[in-house]
Amino acid sequence: MPPRPIWKGAISFGLVSIPVKTYGAISEHKTGLRLMCPKDKVPLSFRRICPKEGREISWDEVVRGYEVQKGKYIIITPKELEALELQSGRLVEVFQFVDADKLDAVYFDNSYYLIPDEHGEKPYYLMREALEQNNKVGVGRVVMHEKEHLIALRSYEGAILMTTLHYADEVRTPRDFPELKKPPEVEKEELELAGQLIKIMKKPFSFKEYRDRYQEALMKLVEAKMKGKEEVVELRVPEIKPTKNLMEALKASIKAQERR
Numbered sequence: 001m002p003p004r005p006i007w008k009g010a011i012s013f014g015l016v017s018i019p020v021k022t023y024g025a026i027s028e029h030k031t032g033l034r035l036m037c038p039k040d041k042v043p044l045s046f047r048r049i050c051p052k053e054g055r056e057i058s059w060d061e062v063v064r065g066y067e068v069q070k071g072k073y074i075i076i077t078p079k080e081l082e083a084l085e086l087q088s089g090r091l092v093e094v095f096q097f098v099d100a101d102k103l104d105a106v107y108f109d110n111s112y113y114l115i116p117d118e119h120g121e122k123p124y125y126l127m128r129e130a131l132e133q134n135n136k137v138g139v140g141r142v143v144m145h146e147k148e149h150l151i152a153l154r155s156y157e158g159a160i161l162m163t164t165l166h167y168a169d170e171v172r173t174p175r176d177f178p179e180l181k182k183p184p185e186v187e188k189e190e191l192e193l194a195g196q197l198i199k200i201m202k203k204p205f206s207f208k209e210y211r212d213r214y215q216e217a218l219m220k221l222v223e224a225k226m227k228g229k230e231e232v233v234e235l236r237v238p239e240i241k242p243t244k245n246l247m248e249a250l251k252a253s254i255k256a257q258e259r260r
Helices: 078-087 121-134 188-201 213-226 246-258
Strands: 007-013 018-025 064-069 071-075 089-099 108-116 136-144 147-156 159-165
Touching: 007 121, 007 136, 018 121, 078 121, 089 147, 108 147, 121 136, 121 147, 121 159, 136 159, 188 246
Parallel strands: 007 089
Antiparallel strands: 007 018, 018 108, 064 071, 089 136, 108 159, 136 147, 147 159
16 A cells, blocks of 8 residues: 655745655554453553543543643644644745754654655755755754654655754753763773774665564564464573773774674
């Protein structure tokens, strides 16, 4: 089944408007494990129980509220939320362009493909090519999923990829961690050996080389149990020991890599 757009709108920068459809770019692996009743072997159900009335509330009755004081809420209706999105104009509003390497990955959140909608093909491909040739990222904003997101637009494998970004006050700073305030002194030879190890371990990177080993092991276990077999799973838990002699550990690591 082909993917369905989750949002429709337009990219806007300057006086240019590009009609687009938005699709999720990620399809995460899920274990599929459910919480079960051990006796009846059926999935557990989770109900929306009103703590005051003690009864289950159906989805048709559920409303959303914003806590303005401890225990006091203002109810926001679906129509009011929809009106907020309509006021945004359903625009991916680009307000500046930056060098692609200026956005730190710690700010990245979710990614979406923006695909040209009707009458948007030419300006779409023009923008994609301009981003790619100039190695730039468009930074802007969009209202989606009941929140105004900061976003980045970049050329990616023939498409425009939109990535939502965390705001600066949502990202913790390393200065919050006291363990980082007094770094120990690093010896010059240790630093040289670490650099040598990095060079030896350097190789072309490809995401396709890596698989979800846990998911594969789980599927193997499920298939065996479906056939009535009790698959023996060997748990290999590495013993974690602090490195006592950093210099010797680095030298041993280099020798091990050179033997490969």
